[in-house]
Amino acid sequence: MSLSPRMQENLKRTLNARRVAVVGASQEQLAVGMGPLHNLLASRFQGEILPVNPKYQELLARKCYPDLEAIDPPPDLAILLLNQNLAVDMTEKAGRLGIPGVTIVAGGFREVRAGGEALNERLQRIASQYEMVVIGPNTLGFSTFHHGLHGIFWHMDTMPGPVAILSQSGGVGLTMGYSLRGLHCGLSHFIGVGNRTVVDFPDYLGTLRDDPNVGTFLLFIEGVEDPRSLYEAIKETASKKPVVVYKAGKNEAVSKATATHTGSLAGEYGLYKAMFKQAGAFEAESSWDAAVAAKALSMVQPPRGTRLCALTFTAGPCIVAMDKLVGNGWELPDLRPEAKAQILAIIGEKTPIEIQNPVDLTGPGFLPKNYVPVLETVLQEDFDAYLIVWNYNPMIRVPVVELEELTKRYGNKTIALVNLANQVEAAPFSATLASRGICSYLTPEDGATALNALLSRHLFLKREGLR
Structure with a gap:
């Protein structure tokens, strides 16, 4: 009625x-x-x-x-x-x-x-x-x-x-x-x-x-x-x-x-x-x-376009996420040569990897001293959104402060963090991330779902002339 x-x-x-x-x-x-x-x-x-x-x-x-x-x-x-x-x-x-x-x-x-x-x-x-x-x-x-x-x-x-x-x-x-x-x-x-x-x-x-x-x-x-x-x-x-x-x-x-x-x-x-x-x-x-x-x-602004970059030190989760993302309208353009050179300089030029998108840092990326500056490097690139894959490990310092600072500094970028972890063990860390305004999930599939929802929001607003 x-x-x-x-x-x-x-x-x-x-x-x-x-x-x-x-x-x-x-x-x-x-x-x-x-x-x-x-x-x-x-x-x-x-x-x-x-x-x-x-x-x-x-x-x-x-x-x-x-x-x-x-x-x-x-x-x-x-x-x-x-x-x-x-x-x-x-x-x-x-x-x-x-x-x-x-x-x-x-x-x-x-x-x-x-x-x-x-x-x-x-x-x-x-x-x-x-x-x-x-x-x-x-x-x-x-x-x-x-x-x-x-x-x-x-x-x-x-x-x-x-x-x-x-x-x-x-x-x-x-x-x-x-x-x-x-x-x-x-x-x-x-x-x-x-x-x-x-x-x-x-x-x-x-x-x-x-x-x-x-x-x-x-x-x-x-x-x-x-x-x-x-x-x-x-x-x-x-x-x-x-x-x-x-x-x-x-x-x-x-x-x-x-x-x-x-x-x-x-x-x-x-x-x-x-x-x-x-x-x-x-x-x-x-x-x-x-x-x-x-x-x-409710936490992240939608992207301004479809250009996506993924950063990880373990390829499998990114591959899983890409299956859900690329078929949904996301593009994966390559990084500029200058950015690739800068990343290699950070993790060691002798590291036997090829920098492409997704950016897989392999072993050197597990260390915050490498991961954080590489993250800042890719955030400076011309991408609309980022899937950031991290692996929670209580034996290694988690760069929460740096992550918060970077997400705020590059607030015009859409960022979703996948924190590969045991749900029970990582619960306090996940709560800390949320309290600092960092949108995080425990699986690559969830990270992909989040980004797809944000892209859907962008496409609707653009279609309606609202952005």
Whole structure:
């Protein structure tokens, strides 16, 4: 359904709520009613947390209200942890009280046949009558991390950051959020859009595209009923901020399954694929690739062209990366003779290697005293982007300061670092790189995915005359 101007304003109020009622809150550790309450407290939400359940007078050292009507003034948001019938009744009560938005966790709406469609229509009528918004139904909920509004009912360890996840599946959304956490990239928002009965992808994009806390959008889409509106919303958003899309339901059998999950229409995948490309979104092939691309697009400026240089001291990873890069539009021009001579002078002119692109320094490149000046040499060359391959080794000093200084000095260049390492052992180092603004990954495939996402962004902006 289309949101009125007042509903659009209420969506902003809901996503930035300062007074949150948790209806159906519970003290039972494994109950759904404990989840949002625990998360709001653990995230140190700076607003008011208002548990609602007539069974309790107090919950987790907070006053517990018997009903929404007992809360004065009314909250900005009511998280409804009730079954589908009670949730719709409570939504109507919230509308009468002037509450701008609710989250409905329960399923049992249009994704089921027996009575679900009727409930769905009633929910839309209520929202329209009171000009309120409904997140979901059939959702984990949503979180706005920059002010601690962690309102989902499931555990999610993350940190505030630039990526806004909008996911039709709670499970896939969590997977992408967990992946970004492992990549040391934080979230601005996590929104389980659920069945999208009242608020749909275009509404969220329209509300958040001008939010200064959002740097990149990451969407998981099963299917929509109005592809044209989605296309227009993505394109308008992509003109301002990067958009990454991961699409499921790519064949007929899976398309049928999506209808019983969120009641969505998966549609012809080829049309979606063309739509995403034309709208300026980067389409990822997996939830992990989606997280990799979102990190790159939120940390690194897109290149100004297609000229790529790779630097390594071990050829194999570069060969793997080139398979994904060259076929995607990147060029690998040669270095100038003067640069080649300078590199040989650094690593030793008697080193039995031929300098070309990719630049493989072999053994001498493992030493920071050689690698860093060679890196500066190639950064001075006429390339638009760089894939830098390093191998983390705790026995050798990692030139973090030099890497940071060079990436800042050559800030007009697009740089992705591949740090070949054990994920567990290198986690502190990867976190340090991220904190210093260096975009790094642990595999050559991820480095290639990142650069391909950045090239896609450049080509869209260039096509639209935006750079």
